[in-house]
Amino acid sequence: xxxxxxxxxxxxxxxSQNVTGQSTESIVPLPNKAQLAWxxxxxxxxxxxxxxxxxxxxxxxxxxxxxxIANHNIFNPEKLDTDQWIRAAKDMGAKIAILTATHExxxxxxQSEVNPYSMKAVNFKEGKGDIVRDFVASCRKYxxxxxxxxxxxxxxxxxxxxxxxxxxxxxxxxRQQHYNRxxxxxxEELTSNYGDLAIIWFDGGAHGPEQGGPDxxxxxxxxxxxxxxxxxxxxxxxxxxxxxxxxxxxxxxxTYNQPSWFANRGDDVGFKPIKHxxxxxxxxxxxxxxxxxxxxxxxxxxxxxxxxxxxxFPLEHLMEMYYKSVGRNSxxxxxxxxxxxxxxxxxxxxxxxxxxxEIKRRFxxxxxxxxxxxxxxxxSFKKPKEINHFIIKEDISKGERVRAFIVxxxxxxxxxxxxxxxxxxxxxxxxxDRLEVSKIRLKVKESAGVPQIESFEVFNINN
Numbered sequence: 207x208x209x210x211x212x213x214x215x216x217x218x219x220x221x222s223q224n225v226t227g228q229s230t231e232s233i234v235p236l237p238n239k240a241q242l243a244w245x246x247x248x249x250x251x252x253x254x255x256x257x258x259x260x261x262x263x264x265x266x267x268x269x270x271x272x273x274x275i276a277n278h279n280i281f282n283p284e285k286l287d288t289d290q291w292i293r294a295a296k297d298m299g300a301k302i303a304i305l306t307a308t309h310e311x312x313x314x315x316x317q318s319e320v321n322p323y324s325m326k327a328v329n330f331k332e333g334k335g336d337i338v339r340d341f342v343a344s345c346r347k348y349x350x351x352x353x354x355x356x357x358x359x360x361x362x363x364x365x366x367x368x369x370x371x372x373x374x375x376x377x378x379x380x381r382q383q384h385y386n387r388x389x390x391x392x393x394e395e396l397t398s399n400y401g402d403l404a405i406i407w408f409d410g411g412a413h414g415p416e417q418g419g420p421d422x423x424x425x426x427x428x429x430x431x432x433x434x435x436x437x438x439x440x441x442x443x444x445x446x447x448x449x450x451x452x453x454x455x456x457x458x459x460x461t462y463n464q465p466s467w468f469a470n471r472g473d474d475v476g477f478k479p480i481k482h483x484x485x486x487x488x489x490x491x492x493x494x495x496x497x498x499x500x501x502x503x504x505x506x507x508x509x510x511x512x513x514x515x516x517x518x519f520p521l522e523h524l525m526e527m528y529y530k531s532v533g534r535n536s537x538x539x540x541x542x543x544x545x546x547x548x549x550x551x552x553x554x555x556x557x558x559x560x561x562x563x564e565i566k567r568r569f570x571x572x573x574x575x576x577x578x579x580x581x582x583x584x585x586s587f588k589k590p591k592e593i594n595h596f597i598i599k600e601d602i603s604k605g606e607r608v609r610a611f612i613v614x615x616x617x618x619x620x621x622x623x624x625x626x627x628x629x630x631x632x633x634x635x636x637x638x639d640r641l642e643v644s645k646i647r648l649k650v651k652e653s654a655g656v657p658q659i660e661s662f663e664v665f666n667i668n669n
Contacts (some may be wrong), residue, residue, distance in 0.1 A: 209380070222223045228528075233655040234605035235253055235490040236460050238526065240434045241443055243404065245454070245460070245632040247301035248532045250405075250539045252355060253291060255337070257310040258545045259547045263507040271310050271360045271367065272558055278313060281328045281659040283548025288344040290388045291542070296348050298540065299565055302404045304353035307396055309409075312361035319392030323363050342400045352433075353405035354396050358389045358412060358420070369413045386420040393422045398430035405434035412438045412466050425651050442466040445491050447536055448477035450506065450529035450599040452497030459483030460492040460606050467491065485609060485629065492632070495531035498541035499520045499554055510543040515553045525568075533597075533635030553568045569597065572663035583662050584647040590618075594640040595665040598648060600630045601658040609652035616645035640666065 230289040237245065244250075256340050258270055260280040297304045308314045316338035325335045338354065359369050360476035364385055372384045399407060406426055413419030417439065426435050434443045445467035446455040463484045464470055472479035483493060497519075500507040504585035519527075531538035542558075561665065573593060574585045593615070600608060609647070612623045624646075625636045646664055650657045 213626045219564055221459055227445060232605065234404045234607055235338050235489045236605050237490060237492070237602060240404065240432055241490055241492065244302070244434055244444060244537055245602060247351070248537060248633070249300045250299060250302040250304065250537055251295040251300045252304040252306070252539050253296065253341070253544050254309065254541055254543045255312050255315060256306065256509065257311045259543065262512060263506065264511050270362060270363060274362045275313070278323070278327055279329050282330050283544070283546060286337070286340070286548030288340040288618070289347065291341070291544060291550050292344040292348045292350055294555045294558050296350060296543070297555070297562045299562040300350065300540070302351045302353055303345055304355050304405060304407055305338060306355045307338050309357045310362060311359040311365035312366070314392065316396070318392060318395060321389050325649045336401060338396065351404035352400070352597070353403055353407060354400070355407040355409060356393060356396060359410035360501065361385070369417070369419050382418065382590050389420040390422060390425060392564050393420070393425045394429070397425060401429050403433045405436060406430060407436045408438065414438055414440065416505070424559060429437065437468055439466055439469050442491060444494050444537070445480050447493040447495045449479035450497055452495050452540070453530035453537060454493050454495050454534050456534050457482060457627070458493050458534050458536055459485050459487065459629050460490060460535055460602065460631050461485065461487030462489045462491040465489050467663065490605070493536045494539055494542065495527070495536045496539040497527060499557065500543070505621060508541050508543065510545045510551070515551070516594050518553055518557050521557065521560050521564060525556070525564060528565060529635050529637070530578045532633055535629055535631030535633060568667045569665065570663055574663055575661050575663040577661050581650040581653065581657055582647060583659055584645060585664065586645045586660070587643070590644045592640050592642050592666050593646070593664045595635065595637045595667050596624070596646065597661070597663045598630050598634045599632060599660040602661040604658045607653045607655050607657050608629050608650050611648060611650045613646065613648050615641060615643040617641060617643055
């Protein structure tokens with residue numbers, strides 16, 4: 207009897223171990239399916255479209271948050287072609303595309319039953335247009351995952367500022383309740399009428415009932431359980447990277463110390479917590495980097511402006527963003543804006559196409575690659591090769607395990623250190639002066655569990 211009990215214990219212990227000898231109970235936080243898809247996407251677009259694209263004036267965020275649009279029938283994109291939008295995103299290399307279904311004017315780009323300030327109210331297509339419907343259909347046509355951005359923190363039409371109706375009168379309280387119910391109704395519509403979504407993005411957050419706002423999280427959890435939720439004070443599946451420069455600093459960990467960064471941004475320390483994350487954080491919450499395509503040379507345009515083509519980022523700046531976002535364990539969101547005709551401007555389309563081609567040119571064909579588990583990986587060459595880049599990827603489906611690592615190359619002078627760092631995460635890119643090497647090796651100095659290296663690649667890139 208004692209032998210049988212002992213044998214049962216041994217069998218149970220063996221079953222509880224995986225092939226690397228680690229317990230199947232997670233030793234580090236793991237991404238859910240949506241978070242994994244988010245990081246694997248690497249490049250995302252967010253399309254900003256709203257009434258003020260049509261007013262012929264420069265967008266002024268402070269003014270637009272408090273000033274209603276005089277005439278909503280200026281909205282008239284006569285050449286509207288969401289297929290063209292998504293082709294531009296695909297040329298860039300994006301895997302996810304997001305649309306501003308509502309922004310700070312409060313105008314909704316779809317057929318809403320609860321918000322009268324929507325596509326039903328305009329003369330365009332006799333009030334029957336639905337840009338969200340068209341956008342989602344175009345995404346699915348071209349193999350892009352659709353997402354929806356919902357702006358409820360500001361609404362100039364309803365007089366909402368920082369989530370709230372101004373004043374403390376009974377009228378104000380009643381109007382706040384009405385606005386909260388309308389927001390819940392819009393979220394219900396947007397999350398139940400357009401199929402599965404990759405992300406629902408509440409810009410500036412989405413205060414819940416505890417803060418006097420609408421209960422949107424429960425609707426998301428019911429209607430879109432497989433989507434990224436971004437974000438409120440209780441939950442955030444990804445975090446803002448601390449700037450709108452399209453970059454994050456190094457190191458940038460994919461884990462955080464609480465379930466929402468929104469309650470711990472680190473405003474007084476330059477957003478350090480959200481920029482860097484926490485290597486021992488208990489919650490998987492990767493950083494995103496965001497920037498508008500028209501953000502060059504002193505401008506920062508999320509919305510189309512007349513005569514603004516000079517502020518499209520040059521290709522070399524976009525590549526620098528890529529290295530300092532995707533190459534630092536962050537997903538890069540590029541802000542795009544169609545023009546009043548309903549088309550992506552041709553200079554923007556061309557720049558996105560150039561960018562996508564350049565990323566492929568540099569990184570589609572490594573000189574050599576390897577992968578594996580454990581603390582050391584080495585690549586040897588029969589003849590010395592010139593290299594100037596390497597890329598390392600962890601298998602983040604098993605979590606971020608590497609805590610410290612070093613990459614060395616064997617040259618005619620012996621072993622030389624190319625880089626010594628901490629986080630690898632989904633992807634780490636490092637460039638250096640061209641070097642002739644006979645071997646290159648990755649050594650993990652510290653890790654939480656056995657390192658799981660999905661790939662280790664080297665390149666010789668002519669920039």
